[in-house]
Amino acid sequence: MSDPSPAPPAVAFEAADIGYEGVPVVAGLDLEIRPGEVVGLLGPNGSGKSTIVRGLLGLAPLLGGSLRLFGEDRQRFRDWRRVGYVPQRQTVTGGVPSTVREVVTSGRLTRVRPFQPLRVADRAAVDHAIEVVGLADRAGAPIATLSGGQQRRALIARALASEPDLLVLDEPTAGVDAANQEVLADTLATLAAAGTTILLITHELGPMAPVITRTLALRAGRIVYDGPAQDAPDEHDDGWHHHHGEPPERGTGLGLSGIGS
Numbered sequence: 001m002s003d004p005s006p007a008p009p010a011v012a013f014e015a016a017d018i019g020y021e022g023v024p025v026v027a028g029l030d031l032e033i034r035p036g037e038v039v040g041l042l043g044p045n046g047s048g049k050s051t052i053v054r055g056l057l058g059l060a061p062l063l064g065g066s067l068r069l070f071g072e073d074r075q076r077f078r079d080w081r082r083v084g085y086v087p088q089r090q091t092v093t094g095g096v097p098s099t100v101r102e103v104v105t106s107g108r109l110t111r112v113r114p115f116q117p118l119r120v121a122d123r124a125a126v127d128h129a130i131e132v133v134g135l136a137d138r139a140g141a142p143i144a145t146l147s148g149g150q151q152r153r154a155l156i157a158r159a160l161a162s163e164p165d166l167l168v169l170d171e172p173t174a175g176v177d178a179a180n181q182e183v184l185a186d187t188l189a190t191l192a193a194a195g196t197t198i199l200l201i202t203h204e205l206g207p208m209a210p211v212i213t214r215t216l217a218l219r220a221g222r223i224v225y226d227g228p229a230q231d232a233p234d235e236h237d238d239g240w241h242h243h244h245g246e247p248p249e250r251g252t253g254l255g256l257s258g259i260g261s
């Protein structure tokens with residue numbers, strides 16, 4: 001069973017520096033994410049998790065090194081419908097009269113030619129995305145009437161509506177109650193089973209842990225751990241020594257601000 005042309009990595013950073021106004025926040029990033037991987041990116045606040053995602057999406061500049069998406073250099077990459085993105089802390093504010101279905105449909109527009117009516121396949125993809133996040137019974141409801149956790153799920157459905165090959169979620173569980181986190185975990189499991197590559201940024205894996213195939217830990221802009229979730233350093237560790245067997249100590253009062261190069 002030889003595969004003459006194995007699929008290229010979905011994401012390949014090589015010696016990448018990513019930052020703002022010429023100053024790298026993430027330095028020397030080497031990271032390959034292969035198709036079908038479900039990667040959890042962990043790290044304390046300010047360690048550069050969102051910066052990596054912004055670099056991936058072209059929202060923060062690459063100050064050095066290279067990035068390939070699906071084998072294509074980022075400068076030449078155009079196939080953005082293959083990438084779904086759920087940004088950090090995005091909520092739909094009140095006063096927006098859109099229904100859940102309208103919001104999710106807006107995510108499908110990357111696949112629709114301008115001013116063409118939605119085709120059956122597009123409508124089916126929208127319905128499916130709403131179904132997958134468990135909002136079928138709220139599809140016609142104004143988005144502002146949903147709970148925060150439900151709104152996040154609607155935004156995830158919007159990202160899913162384009163049927164991305166790579167789904168990037170930046171802290172989708174932040175401020176989301178336990179029940180909604182379980183629904184999210186189920187959603188990601190369904191997508192992973194269908195072969196979607198997932199990059200999930202989070203403080204703690206929580207209910208997502210069983211879905212994650214690989215865990216990265218970031219400290220002060222550098223990846224200090226890359227491996228299975230059970231050996232990943234706790235956010236409160238310094239990340240350079242791994243724990244085997246022993247649970248990491250918590251609540252030592254050690255702040256994270258002292259961690260750096």
Ligand SMILES: Nc1ncnc2c1ncn2[C@@H]1O[C@H](COP(=O)(O)OP(=O)(O)O)[C@@H](O)[C@H]1O
Binds near residue numbers: 025050
């Ligand atoms: N737009 C920006 N301009 C300048 N500095 C930024 C910007 N966004 C983030 N930073 C800085 O980059 C560092 C990493 O931030 P971020 O990637 O958001 O961390 P995380 O997502 O892990 O909490 C922080 O020190 C933050 O202050």
Ligand SMILES: [Mg+2]
Binds near residue numbers: 049050051088170
């Ligand atoms: Mg962030």
